[in-house]
Every structure is written in structure tokens, then in C-alpha cells.
Amino acid sequence: MDDFIDRFGPERVWAATVASLAAIVVLGAVLFPQRVYVEFIWQYFWGPVVADAHSWPCVAWADGQQVACSQLEAGANAGPTAEPGYTFVSYAGYIPTLVLLLIGIIFIIRRLEIERYRAGFFALFPFMLFGGALRVVEDANAAAYEYTGEMAIQLPWSGFIISPLIYFTVFFIALGAVVSSIWLDHNDYVSGYEYPLAGIGTTLLTVAVAYLGYIAATEPYSEFYPLIPLVTLVGATLATAITWVAIVRFAPELNRGTQYMGIVVIWAHAVDGVANVVGLDWATTLGLPANLVPKHPINAAIASTTADILPESVVSATGSAWPFLFVKLAAAVFVIWIFDETVFDDNPRYAVLLMITVVAVGLGPGTRDMLRATFGV
Structure with missing residues (x-):
């Protein structure tokens, strides 16, 4: 591996790695849109952004309509759902x-x-x-x-x-x-x-x-x-x-x-x-x-743990x-x-x-x- 890097240079190896990973993701999304784009890229990466942008607690794919989970009609195909934040x-x-x-x-x-x-x-x-x-x-x-x-x-x-x-x-x-x-x-x-x-x-x-x-x-x-x-x-x-x-x-x-x-x-x-x-x-x-709501799990976990440990009066x-x-x-x-x-x-x-x-x-x-x-x- 060291010989390979020395031969082509670390910058070229880095650029080739980034380009290859990007190409794999794009190709996978094109060839397998439901499995790669909808159930992976959208559900875990873009869906949370869409939910955050609308201040929705949950967003549903709904055959590409991207609607709030609360707005789904009864019996509608929600598809994958996403929430603001990280997983x-x-x-x-x-x-x-x-x-x-x-x-x-x-x-x-x-x-x-x-x-x-x-x-x-x-x-x-x-x-x-x-x-x-x-x-x-x-x-x-x-x-x-x-x-x-x-x-x-x-x-x-x-x-x-x-x-x-x-x-x-x-x-x-x-x-x-x-x-x-x-x-x-x-x-x-x-x-x-x-x-x-x-x-x-x-x-x-x-x-x-x-x-x-x-x-x-x-x-x-x-x-x-x-x-x-x-x-x-x-x-x-x-x-x-x-x-x-x-x-x-x-x-x-x-x-x-x-x-x-x-x-x-x-x-x-x-x-x-x-x-x-x-x-x-x-x-x-x-x-x-109103007080703000924590956006990150660490903040929420610390506040929740403190509330559980200390007496309510404190x-x-x-x-x-x-x-x-x-x-x-x-x-x-x-x-x-x-x-x-x-x-x-x-x-x-x-x-x-x-x-x-x-x-x-x-x-x-x-x-x-x-x-x-x-x-x-």
C-alpha cells in the first residue's frame, strides 16, 4: 500500500478515493433507486433535512411526495419515514x-x-x-x-x-x-x-x-x-x-x-x-x-438524566x-x-x-x- 501511495502520490490517491466513492453512490442510486436512494440516502440523509426545513417531527416519502407523517391519509403508502437529527x-x-x-x-x-x-x-x-x-x-x-x-x-x-x-x-x-x-x-x-x-x-x-x-x-x-x-x-x-x-x-x-x-x-x-x-x-x-427543546441527543440525555437523579424541588x-x-x-x-x-x-x-x-x-x-x-x- 505504501508503495502504491508513493508511486501515485497521496493527493492523487485521495482524489481517486473520493471520486470512486461518489461514483459508487451515484451509480447505486441510478441502478437501484428504491433500495439505495429512497431507503438509504433519502431516509437517513436527505429526509431528516427535509423534516428539519419544515419543522416537521416526521416526514414520509409517500411515493416521492415528501409530506408530514401527520398529513398522511388513512391507508396511504407512507414508505420510509425520517425525523430531524442524526442516527x-x-x-x-x-x-x-x-x-x-x-x-x-x-x-x-x-x-x-x-x-x-x-x-x-x-x-x-x-x-x-x-x-x-x-x-x-x-x-x-x-x-x-x-x-x-x-x-x-x-x-x-x-x-x-x-x-x-x-x-x-x-x-x-x-x-x-x-x-x-x-x-x-x-x-x-x-x-x-x-x-x-x-x-x-x-x-x-x-x-x-x-x-x-x-x-x-x-x-x-x-x-x-x-x-x-x-x-x-x-x-x-x-x-x-x-x-x-x-x-x-x-x-x-x-x-x-x-x-x-x-x-x-x-x-x-x-x-x-x-x-x-x-x-x-x-x-x-x-x-x-417557551423554553427551547434540545436538538442533539447528548444535550437531551444530560438534561433527562439530571431530572431523573435530582429531586424535583431541586x-x-x-x-x-x-x-x-x-x-x-x-x-x-x-x-x-x-x-x-x-x-x-x-x-x-x-x-x-x-x-x-x-x-x-x-x-x-x-x-x-x-x-x-x-x-x-
Whole structure:
């Protein structure tokens, strides 16, 4: 196998692998549409996106009509059904795809000859916030459908800003920004690629939030709740400060590898943790008509387990989602610990790439949860 890779080159082997897998899936869908497309691709990958886009708890294939399960007529052939969210089958498809994507990113970074990796890490920070904000644009789209029966952004286009496809959408947008910024840097139009890169990300984030603000100001299905972002951001910042001070005072060796990137990692996951606590337990206290419902199984499992273990009187006073914040903080500290000096010294490109992924995994969902509650969608 090593001789094969050395002969053709790792990039060609990667490209051939991706093309072959894509061809197998497409060919299978063409030759066996019912078994491959309907009962596999649609049921586990596209069907959940369709359900999420309409805010349906369940969508039925219904001979290709794709209708809400509750709208099926008696005796109608429902066919396969799908629900919003992930399944073990979809995870089995998305995880290998993510691994292939990360390998491709490494090849792209090599081609672009990026040198200041840490600068790129901080410059990409606005894109991680933008990903969460863009997802809330789709939440507003689904809210519009529930209220008016019409989508501002129609399928299939809205599907590209629904999880998990939104990760690929934001990736390709960020890739375009990185390539453009590197070109500006290499041609001496800017003193560093990180400046236009951060500027592009900030602009995209501003446009997305401004659009949500416009919706809240003009549409009846959205409303602005300013206490949500205030409490979330202040709470996340305080949790980050306490955690960082504790690391510096009691275990300073933990952050020698990540350095100040560690603060970003902790803050990203603190935002996710606090946003969940606020949205799931305290949204009504801060003005929303109802608390949010957890979108991911881990959040739901932690809240459910806490409610089962603690007395009802305690849960009514503290809520049941607060352990999720401590889980997120512990996970962030664990990441900082394993990314020590040797990891960055041996392969800084790979280390920073994984750090970006770790931050995106926390900040993307956290931003979405915060903005969902902020704009009431």
C-alpha cells in the first residue's frame, strides 16, 4: 500500500478515493433507486433535512411526495419515514466523510504554503460564529413556513444551511476566503493574509445577524430578546475566566501548547454550554414564550438524566441542563491538555487544523442556540 501511495502520490490517491466513492453512490442510486436512494440516502440523509426545513417531527416519502407523517391519509403508502437529527446510520456516513474532508484540507494547506498557522486560527474565528448565525437564518426560514406556509429560501437550497450540510457550505465559503486572502498576501496587497480573512468572516457574520435583526423587526414570527445574548455571553466569559485562572494558577503546564488559543477553545465550548442552560431552562425567565427543546441527543440525555437523579424541588430551582456546561468545560480543558508543546512542535499545521475543528464544534452549535433564542425562532 505504501508503495502504491508513493508511486501515485497521496493527493492523487485521495482524489481517486473520493471520486470512486461518489461514483459508487451515484451509480447505486441510478441502478437501484428504491433500495439505495429512497431507503438509504433519502431516509437517513436527505429526509431528516427535509423534516428539519419544515419543522416537521416526521416526514414520509409517500411515493416521492415528501409530506408530514401527520398529513398522511388513512391507508396511504407512507414508505420510509425520517425525523430531524442524526442516527447511527447517518453518523456512519458523516464521520468518514469528515475524515476525508480533513485530509483534503491538509493537502490544500500544503498547496497554499500557509506559514503563520496560529494567525489563521484567530482569523477564522468569525467564520465559526458565522456558521451558527447562518444556521439560525434557516431556523427563521422554518419559522416563516410554520407561520405563513411559505419558505423565503426554498428547498433544496435551504438544505445547504441545515446541519450537517451547513458544515460543508461554511467550509467552502471559508476556503474561498482563505484562497483569496493568501493570494492578496502573496501579491503584497496586504501585510498578512489573516487581516482580509478576518475581515471577510466578520462581514459575513454581520450580514447574517443583520438579516435576523431585520426579520425580528418586520415579521410577526420573530422577536428580539436582548437579555438572551447578554446573559449567554457574560456567563460564558465568566466561566472561561474562572477556568483559565484556575489553569494558570494550579496547572500552568496545560496551556503551554495551545497558549492563548486555549482561551478561545474554552470560550467556544462555554458559549455552547451556557446557551444550552439558558435556552433549555431559563428562556421563559428571560422573556421567551417557551423554553427551547434540545436538538442533539447528548444535550437531551444530560438534561433527562439530571431530572431523573435530582429531586424535583431541586430541578425546579436549578434546572436540569446545567451539568452540560461542566461537561463542555471539562472537554475543553481535556483538549488543551492533550495539545501540548510536542504536538505543535511536531506538526503545527495538523495541530492548528484540529484546534479549528474543536472550536467550530463548540462555537457553531453554541452560537446557533444563543441566536435561536435571541430572535425567537
